[in-house]
Amino acid sequence: MAPLKNLETEYPIIDSTFRKFCASHGIFSVEDFLIHDLYMLAAFVEQDISSERLKEGITQVLSIIDDMHQPWWNGMELLEDAKRNKHVLPTGIQGIDLLLGGGIHIGQLTELVGPSSSGKTQVCLQTASNVASNHMVLYIDTSNSFSPERIAYFLGKTIDVASAQAKNQIVQKVMSNILCHSVFDIFAMFDVLHQLESHLRYQDGGGCQMRLLIVDSISLLISPVLGSSSTQGRALMLSAGYLLKKLAHQHNLAVLCSHFKTPIHGFWEGCKICDLGPALTG
CATH class of the missing domain: 3.40.50.300 (P-loop containing nucleotide triphosphate hydrolases)
Known part of the structure; x- marks a missing residue:
């Protein structure tokens, strides 16, 4: 999983402002989101003047994490993959x-x-x-x-x-x-x-x-x-x-x-x- 700074090219919403906000809460990579209290992070977002853009950034990172989950496969697909x-x-x-x-x-x-x-x-x-x-x-x-x-x-x-x-x-x-x-x-x-x-x-x-x-x-x-x-x-x-x-x-x-x-x-x-x-x- 990537450091946040490596994602900006593909996801412009993860810009320097978003990364600076994340860094202030000890978040520097996608892994950090997995172990962070997102409810607490959301509370801090509400207090920021750029709250809407920050929410978009958080949603984008969560989407990246979600894309990592393996899709549902049926038995025939698993058999073909094994072959x-x-x-x-x-x-x-x-x-x-x-x-x-x-x-x-x-x-x-x-x-x-x-x-x-x-x-x-x-x-x-x-x-x-x-x-x-x-x-x-x-x-x-x-x-x-x-x-x-x-x-x-x-x-x-x-x-x-x-x-x-x-x-x-x-x-x-x-x-x-x-x-x-x-x-x-x-x-x-x-x-x-x-x-x-x-x-x-x-x-x-x-x-x-x-x-x-x-x-x-x-x-x-x-x-x-x-x-x-x-x-x-x-x-x-x-x-x-x-x-x-x-x-x-x-x-x-x-x-x-x-x-x-x-x-x-x-x-x-x-x-x-x-x-x-x-x-x-x-």
């Missing part, structure tokens, strides 16, 4: 691919769960390495755990060419196909996801296409906001899940999110869940 998105991206890890029916499914959100030090980041890095041979990968790193050295190591084990120059070219190609963003709070993640959504919307279909989004680990972003006593944490978690599933479905992406094994995992309905325990030992 379109049946393709998978192999992780390169036999146990994981077997558990997931071939790999990470395009058009779906997959949760990778396990306790600390169970190998979640290892799976994320190896999946990125495997997929980036043919597709673009966006890797959102929340704990400075992204390691290009590990990816190079994985590639060294799988590249089957004799020439050192050819190996180096493959490594360079894979590395250039992985875009890494470090984010340390949930709002920074929303910012990156919104930029990704804009990029995917204008992809021309040529060249190397973005096919995989990895968030490692989303627990580190969600757990802090869930610790508050307000409804903010729940709203932000729901918004994150919705946006990730929307990106997967509308733009034919495979989305992989790693989680600590806590009550948070499995919260987003309709996700595939891969538990590292049986996946790595089975």
Whole structure:
């Protein structure tokens, strides 16, 4: 979801005056509307000399939020969609691919769960390495755990060419196909996801296409906001899940999110869940 300043081009009503009013109440993005007391905001609007225009702006933002809700689909539409998105991206890890029916499914959100030090980041890095041979990968790193050295190591084990120059070219190609963003709070993640959504919307279909989004680990972003006593944490978690599933479905992406094994995992309905325990030992 977008910062308000990014919406003015498409929605002129969300101008500098409207944004200044919102900023005075701690509202800077569409997400902020989800967690704000709109009744209280409406009361402040009534006291402003530009109340009618401000009401139009609020109505416009609420309309943007409403447009985010998924439409009603019948069973046949869901079946056809499942057939379109049946393709998978192999992780390169036999146990994981077997558990997931071939790999990470395009058009779906997959949760990778396990306790600390169970190998979640290892799976994320190896999946990125495997997929980036043919597709673009966006890797959102929340704990400075992204390691290009590990990816190079994985590639060294799988590249089957004799020439050192050819190996180096493959490594360079894979590395250039992985875009890494470090984010340390949930709002920074929303910012990156919104930029990704804009990029995917204008992809021309040529060249190397973005096919995989990895968030490692989303627990580190969600757990802090869930610790508050307000409804903010729940709203932000729901918004994150919705946006990730929307990106997967509308733009034919495979989305992989790693989680600590806590009550948070499995919260987003309709996700595939891969538990590292049986996946790595089975």
